[in-house]
Amino acid sequence: MNDNFPKLLWLNDSGLSCLLTLLLLGLLLGSVGLGWIVNSFLILLALLLFLPIVAFWGFRWWVKSNLVEDKCPVCNYEFTGFNRTECRCPNCGEPLKVEAGRFQRLTPPGTIDVEAIEVSAKQLED
Structure with a gap:
């Protein structure tokens, strides 16, 4: 070369x-x-x-517009899900639906959801 x-x-x-x-x-x-x-x-x-x-x-x-971070209404475990979908709570397994940026319980029609409160028992003296 x-x-x-x-x-x-x-x-x-x-x-x-x-x-x-x-x-x-x-x-x-x-x-x-x-x-x-x-x-x-x-x-x-x-x-x-x-x-x-x-x-x-x-x-x-x-x-960013469809990801929702909220607490489970049953056990208050915080996790994320997509808006307008159904999912299960990873902590308690409750079926949930995501609507309007919040988790809501997925219950059959006619189910009445009641919140129980604890009442302390007092003994009444006569």
Whole structure:
């Protein structure tokens, strides 16, 4: 190999020759009136680059607006769930539904939910 040849003109497999080939092909297509192919390719490339970013931010917004953190109405265990879904409490196993940002017991129709309070027993003396 000739070591006296200037190294600035060497093109190796670094991808520069491929990039130059694509650039020359784009210029050639644009000069013969087929620039719309080049524009379509560039638009497709831009969509492939920016669509995942937009999808990621959209997914984050959806999770942020639908994730609910509240306490179980039966055992007061705090956990998270998605809005407008049914789930079970991981602590007591009670079936719950998530509505309006709160956990509610999932009971069959006609069930009356009663809260019991503890009353201390006093002995009445006669």
